[in-house]
Amino acid sequence: MTDKTVASTNAPAQGEVALLPPVDVIEDASGITLYADLPGVAKDKLHLQVEADTLEISGEMSLEIRDGMESTHVEVGSPRFKRVFTLSKELDCEKVTAEFDQGVLKLRIPKAIHAQPRKVEIRVG
Template sequence: MSDKQIAGVDAPAAQPRVDVFEDATGITIVADLPGASTDTLELKVEGRNLLLEAAVATALPGDLESVYAEVRVPRYRHAFELSRELDTERIDAALKDGVLRLRIPKVAQAQPRRIAIQQG
């Protein structure tokens, strides 16, 4: 999906609110994307960069007209620079109720491991 398919090349983009959590085995990114769907969401990894883009679709029923809207831009866009400790080949992504959850595990060499100690 190109920028033109998302919302037009010159369309303004909002940076979604995100939370990033890290544990011993990787990071979890949680992004608020109200109005986005799996059809309009695009995730790309180029080198160490992760790009998140999504078109916003706010359909109103019938002949209703919006009086107030929290989201006034046609798309979201957020870029992240990822650590070399993260395994970008094993990213898991899920979108539910306008919340995107990404899990990016650490490469095996960066994860803590227990070393067995031999007796004697």
């Protein structure tokens, strides 16, 4: 990953408390793949938005406590999470794909055609 391809800007808005889920970003010649660990998040509580050069991942996680049980220790005080990334102009934000499986979100963002490497044919004569 290069800093020019995707940069994380995680400062929550004033007064907003949100978790910052861990994210791995892997870059190859044709684009980037982003993996976000979101344990305890249901698909219907997960929100993705791409606008201009910004990618936002947000939502809520829930921990069900059965009747007759109560929490005695809580390390996750806010069930909301949010990550915001600034995407480079090299990426084609119109072709983002997303998969969500067993608490892991996988996003694939291809590079725009003009930013992908291409082979140049050499003519003789």
